[in-house]
Amino acid sequence: MLHLAVMPYRLHFRKPAPTSRGILTTRTIWFVHAWRSEAPEQVGWGESGPLPGLSRDGSEEFGLRAKQFCAQFNDAHFDSIDEAQQWVQQAIWDFPALAFGAEMALRDLHTGAQRRWWNTPFTRGEQALPTHGLIWMDDIDGILQQIETKIAAGFTVIKLKIGALPFDQELALLRTVRNAHPDVEIRLDAxxxxxxxxxxxxxxxxxxxxxxxxxxxxxxGMWGVLADLCRCSPVPIALDEELIAIRSPEERDALLSIVRPQFLIIKPTLLGGFAASEDWIAEAEMRAIRWIINSLLESNLGLNAICQWTSALGGAQIHGLGTGGLFTNNPPSPLTLNGNCLQIDPSLPWQLPDLAETDA
Structure with missing residues (x-):
């Protein structure tokens, strides 16, 4: 019989991280464990990390709700992982981060509990996966310094937040970057x-x-305004936070059909996991909408799974994947960063927290 359990883990940022929702110094996630009663030593790992103020399930009661979710799962007495995954999918609209972690843990168990959620050239260490260079919010000089450091390291795509500084200053900054680096791709998040x-x-x-x-x-929530912008703007528009509030397939399809954005930003933690994200991608492609996968401050566990899934989807686009370097107590993993590329080094072991001591 299959079982699920959750355990909290507090990640500590190496330095305060300024975001659009305040400055973060710590981040609490929940590791999800899946095992069979007949083989309890083989444990599949997942991660649920709702972000307060952003995630649909990012309330202070998340830990209690996660434990209740696991109790309901365990009471259902699943033997089939396929049936268990179908049950988990029912939670994607109300508890997307929780569904993501449970789906990840069950998939890990199904594939041998070795943290190889997908078998691709990337997961075997044979290919690298390029990612963008994320520029953290700062003053003008700090932003420019970050950009130069990223480009010197080999990043060909950079992403900046805009809206925190006066627009004329941001525009001048972007002109400086464009003049200095005419071939670098610049993505903006307003x-x-x-x-x-x-x-x-x-x-x-x-x-x-x-x-x-x-x-x-x-x-x-401004679908009409967004639709007009997507139709008239000389710069392509991507939807990100707009996806979070969607609570049904019908509402999802209506959003895409009405707004018709040029891009979607796909974050599995916010959308309910891999299967739910693939549904978004399928609906986007039916409408010729392009998509970019982004991570969301996951630990190395969630980041590895997202990178592996991204490699399985294929395609030539450069996605927005983390590098694992934000936290002082990030569980060591085989994922490495070389220039602008993430790569798995099979010689590096996983060093996951003890199951009984994950509230670090």
């Missing part, structure tokens, strides 16, 4: 910072800088 009245003018101002896309230019 986090809803533009008002509906000013959004198109600001997108027009960004157009000469060859911006790849702007994520979430206005606040969520």
């Amino acid at each position: 986090n809803g910072a533009f008002s509906p009245a000013e959004a198109l003018d600001r997108l027009d101002a960004l157009a000469p800088l060859k911006i790849a896309f702007v994520e979430q230019p206005v606040q969520t």
Whole structure:
């Protein structure tokens, strides 16, 4: 019989991390464990890490709800992993981070509990996976220094947050970067910072800088405004936070059909896991909408799984995957960063926390 359990783990940032939702110094995640009663020594691992203020299930009661979820799962007495995964999928709309962790743990158990969720050239250490260079919020000099460091390290795609500084300063900064690096791809995330009245003018101002896309230019819920922007903007529009509030396949299909964005930002932690994310991708491709996969401050466990899944999907686009270097107590893994590429080194072992001592 299959069992699930969750255990909290507190990640500590190497330095305070400024985000659009405040400065983070710690982050609590929950490791999800899956095992069979007849072989309890073989444990599949998953990770649930809702982000308060962003995730649909990011409330203070998440730990209690996760334990209740596991109790309900255990009471169902599943023997088939396929049946168990179908049950887990029922939670994707209300508890996406929890569904993500449970799906990951069950898949790990199914594939041998070796943290090889997919078998691809990347997971075997034969191919690398390029990623973007994420630029953290800072003052102008700090942002420019980060950009130069990333480009010197080999990154060909950089992503910046905009909206925290006066727009004329951000525009001047972007002109400086574009003039110095004409071939670097620049992606922007506005986090809803533009008002509906000013959004198109600001997108027009960004157009000469060859911006790849702007994520979430206005606040969520403004489908009509977004639809107009996606139709008229000279810069492609990507939806990110807009996806979080969707609670049914019908609502998802309506959003994509009405707004018609040029890109979707796919974050499995926010959308309910891999199967749910693949549903978003399938619906996007039916409408000729492109997509980029992004991680979301996962530990090395969740990051490895997302990278492996990304490699299994294939495609030539460069995604927004973390590098594992943000936390002082990130469980060591075989994932390494070489230049702008993530790669698995099979000679490096996993060093996962003790099952009884995960509240670090």
